[in-house]
Amino acid sequence: MRPAFRTVFLVSAAAVFGGAGVYWRSEAQRTALRNERLAAAADEAGRGRDAAASRARELEARLFEREAELAAARDQLTAALTQVEAVNTTLAREQGELERARADFEQRRERVRAPMPEGVRLVVVAIDECLARDGLNGIKLLDARALRDDALREVEVLESGRDHRSATLWTAEELRFALDRATGELALRFRGGTVLRDGVSRPIDPAGESILLSGVDGEHWEQRLPSLVIAAGEYPVTVAAREAREALDPGTMESWRVRLETLLANATTGKRWRVGRFRILRDAYFVDASIHGYGQDGLLAESASARRLAIEIDRDGGSVALLLEDGVLRKPGGETTIPATGYRMLLPGVTPRDAIDAMLGLVIDRR
Incomplete structure (x- = not known):
């Protein structure tokens, strides 16, 4: 090869290789830059995912919190409704009691205005006489409206304590007189109604309640009130006389x-x-x-x-x-x-x- 030609060839080869080197360096730089950008994008995407997950967890926590608040609100609402229902029930009961009390008051007022039937009045007078005769001044029959089936009806009886400092008011639908001849005890048996004692009122027991009077003259009660006093047993003197005969x-x-x-x-x-x-x-x-x-x-x-x-x-x-x-x-x-x-x-x-x-x-x- 001629010297001039070889020189040209070497120069050209050097230029080619030099250009190629420049090209490869530029391409490497671009690749590195692209990789950096991809890594940055990946980091950004990771941070976005983390932020999204954190946001999701935050929203989920807030959701649970809201659900708990709603459940508490529902419980409070249920309790409030229950309380309202209880108040309504109490009001209805009190309203009923008020109406009954008003009706009872009106009935009592009418009874005060209306005198006792004459036959009933005579029975009440006889009862008062028998009580006074036996020294039972703590019992007073205030009112009665009827005498039916061996019983006084719709009665009011005032029972004074022995110390005369307390009193009991019996307001009953029925009052019967039961005499035990052997013991000399007279039971005043009340059924239906109320008992007012020491300012406290209560219903009479459904089975009935009694005032027991001791030492009464049973024979006198039977003579004065034959249609009212129900007697049982025998008088001691009668028993002794019969046994003497026998x-x-x-x-x-x-x-x-x-x-x-x-x-x-x-x-x-x-x-x-x-x-x-x-x-x-x-x-x-x-x-x-x-x-x-x-x-x-x-x-x-x-x-x-x-x-x-x-x-x-x-x-x-x-x-x-x-x-x-x-x-x-x-x-x-x-x-x-x-x-x-x-x-x-x-x-x-x-x-x-x-x-x-x-x-x-x-x-x-x-x-």
Whole structure:
């Protein structure tokens, strides 16, 4: 190669390689710049995502907070509605009580204006007289509107305390008078209405409530108020007089004891029975009686005491029994209570006809 040509070739090659180097350097710079921009964009995008996530979490927290606030508001609203309902119920009840009180007041005012019916007034006067006669000045019948079915209706009774410092006002739909002749106690029984005591009013118990008066002259109450006073039992003097009439002389009592023992001896009970005692004989019953049963060895095997004792026959069954009521049966094993409904000891070998003949007809006929 000629020298001139080689020189040109080398210069050209150098220029080419130099241009290429410049080009590659420029391209590298552009690539680096582009990468920097991409990295910056990626960082920016990451920061955006983080900000978005943070914002989302913030919004979610606020949402939960709002939901909690709404739930609390709903609870408060429910409580307020419940309270309003309770207030409305209370107002309705108080309104009803007010209306009843107003009606009761109007009724009382009309009752004050209207006098008691004459027949009822006479009964009230008689009651006042009986109370005063027995020294029961703490009871005052203020008002009554009717007398029906053995009871005073729509009554007002003022009960003063023994110290005269307290009082009870009974306003009742019904007042009955129940007398116990034996104890001399008179019960004033109230049903329906209210009791006002020491400024506090309450309803009368649905089962009824009573004022109990002791030491009354029951016979006088019955004479003055025969259509109102319901009496039970007997006066002690009457009981004593009746028992005096029923008392048996010793000879008659012994004859009845023998009759009963003879009848018991005819029964195949395996024991020999003896009548210990009895107080009186009433309506075929030996009252307050005792009997004793002895074994074959002559020793006491069992005994009984009873409020009432009688011979009971069963015509249909053809049997006879010793009937004991309200007492105690004693055997080697211990004592057994005899109920008021009765305990029957069968008497085998004795017929109803045998019993009727032996007891002169004073037997209990079981139907």
